[in-house]
Amino acid sequence: MNQPTPFPGDVTTGRRGSRAALSGAAAKRVERPAPLRQAVYEALIDLIVNRTLQPGQHLVEVELAEYLGVSRQPVREALQRLQTEGWVDLRPAQGAFVHMPTEEEADQLLSVRAVLETHSARLAAERAEEADVDHLWELQARGQAAVEVNDIDGVVAANAALHAFVTKLSGNTVLAEMIGMVDRRVRWYYTPIAGRRGADSWIEHADLIRAISAKDVELAGTIMTQHTDRTRQAYHDRPRGDRA
Amino acid sequence: MNQPTPFPGDVTTGRRGSRAALSGAAAKRVERPAPLRQAVYEALIDLIVNRTLQPGQHLVEVELAEYLGVSRQPVREALQRLQTEGWVDLRPAQGAFVHMPTEEEADQLLSVRAVLETHSARLAAERAEEADVDHLWELQARGQAAVEVNDIDGVVAANAALHAFVTKLSGNTVLAEMIGMVDRRVRWYYTPIAGRRGADSWIEHADLIRAISAKDVELAGTIMTQHTDRTRQAYHDRPRGDRA
DNA sequence: CACCTGAACTTTGCATACAACAACCTGTAT
DNA sequence: ATACAGGTTGTTGTATGCAAAGTTCAGGTG
Numbered sequence: 001m002n003q004p005t006p007f008p009g010d011v012t013t014g015r016r017g018s019r020a021a022l023s024g025a026a027a028k029r030v031e032r033p034a035p036l037r038q039a040v041y042e043a044l045i046d047l048i049v050n051r052t053l054q055p056g057q058h059l060v061e062v063e064l065a066e067y068l069g070v071s072r073q074p075v076r077e078a079l080q081r082l083q084t085e086g087w088v089d090l091r092p093a094q095g096a097f098v099h100m101p102t103e104e105e106a107d108q109l110l111s112v113r114a115v116l117e118t119h120s121a122r123l124a125a126e127r128a129e130e131a132d133v134d135h136l137w138e139l140q141a142r143g144q145a146a147v148e149v150n151d152i153d154g155v156v157a158a159n160a161a162l163h164a165f166v167t168k169l170s171g172n173t174v175l176a177e178m179i180g181m182v183d184r185r186v187r188w189y190y191t192p193i194a195g196r197r198g199a200d201s202w203i204e205h206a207d208l209i210r211a212i213s214a215k216d217v218e219l220a221g222t223i224m225t226q227h228t229d230r231t232r233q234a235y236h237d238r239p240r241g242d243r244a
Numbered sequence: 245m246n247q248p249t250p251f252p253g254d255v256t257t258g259r260r261g262s263r264a265a266l267s268g269a270a271a272k273r274v275e276r277p278a279p280l281r282q283a284v285y286e287a288l289i290d291l292i293v294n295r296t297l298q299p300g301q302h303l304v305e306v307e308l309a310e311y312l313g314v315s316r317q318p319v320r321e322a323l324q325r326l327q328t329e330g331w332v333d334l335r336p337a338q339g340a341f342v343h344m345p346t347e348e349e350a351d352q353l354l355s356v357r358a359v360l361e362t363h364s365a366r367l368a369a370e371r372a373e374e375a376d377v378d379h380l381w382e383l384q385a386r387g388q389a390a391v392e393v394n395d396i397d398g399v400v401a402a403n404a405a406l407h408a409f410v411t412k413l414s415g416n417t418v419l420a421e422m423i424g425m426v427d428r429r430v431r432w433y434y435t436p437i438a439g440r441r442g443a444d445s446w447i448e449h450a451d452l453i454r455a456i457s458a459k460d461v462e463l464a465g466t467i468m469t470q471h472t473d474r475t476r477q478a479y480h481d482r483p484r485g486d487r488a
Numbered sequence: 489c490a491c492c493t494g495a496a497c498t499t500t501g502c503a504t505a506c507a508a509c510a511a512c513c514t515g516t517a518t
Numbered sequence: 519a520t521a522c523a524g525g526t527t528g529t530t531g532t533a534t535g536c537a538a539a540g541t542t543c544a545g546g547t548g
Binding site for chain 1: 539
């Protein structure tokens, strides 16, 4: 693999390069049909999260390909992405293995998530408008209702929606993306206890919304820190059988 | 793409699967030769960082492949990874474009980095041993020396080394990985002003090390926050010509 | 002259093919 | 019986081929 030569297509490579470069973000955002690899990527995450593919399991490309009805190619490309997001480990010349979450790693993830969510709560408190607060209360009510009828899935969904909305309110898309990724992994690690600490959680949410509504940045941050730390505690205190 | 069928290779797929799954992390870590795609991946980051491939430029797979002396395949796989790490944008049916950093995004990245680094500083203060502190002082001295002889590259390198070591001290590898990724992107975004605010920066570093040495978690966090915020300011205050 | 239309060309996305490598298994020697 | 060697099988890594989608440009039309 050489290196010195000054890449041929330098500044204005071909016709697309120049045009696309200049138009930049303003380029027409036509909805294109998602490539197959995208579907494969999503399907694999699903298979991993719902434990069809178990931690440590060796993923043989042709098997996945046949199972999903595609060729190895899109599978390989999806696996690349899955690796950088921490779902699988790619061992050279050996292939992909579903990532094995350790106690330690799960805790580190929760720790990072706590910090990121706290930051997002502070930013949200700075920027939230009245309409946003209204929407937050709406989500809160939905979660509360789900708790009362013991609808676990509903609780989890509402919880995710609320956190996602706070994240969105932060206005920091980079932060939002990171939280999204960390969140999915965290949820995978301790799926079993999701929704366990239902009621308390929603009282804390109400406090958080009040803080955001009052634009009290410090308070919002503090509440979120406590909130996420408690989830972390719930993870540590969970019964042995629930552990990954 | 079907979905219902219970993935065939279920628990113990093939011979490798079972063994590797059970042995887990204890598996022999033989050094395998890195695949080509790895080299391609690194080469591309390099080409992007050093501006051979300019932001917004359309990356044609065959051109990259020929340039690097490989086929399209490894290039495509490398591009997948580069996308999830934010170096390129993959538009369906149109290909890869070098990511175009906006003012806003750069700021958001700096904001996230500040939070992550602060967290890492706090953790480092909790865990640092004497030997670690010694090493920190050594790195500090190296940076200080580089500042005095106006060795920009030396300053940048020492700076990176110091931050990396603090990150390592935090003991949170998930956090470390994230910081690493964010850091590389940040550095790319504002390469031009790297090393600009040399001297001040190193005074702040000394304060940080003292706080870590004293195991003063709060102080270490505060100093790191201020430190990173100042870099952020430097970014905003930089002369117009330096902007991306 | 601006705008639309369609054909030529380019590039991606996916599938297939093949070589290199790793794990496994069998048979033999000790 | 155990340890080792060599063949065998299975899987990955890379290259190539082909169809579909996208872009450009020429020429016609209002």
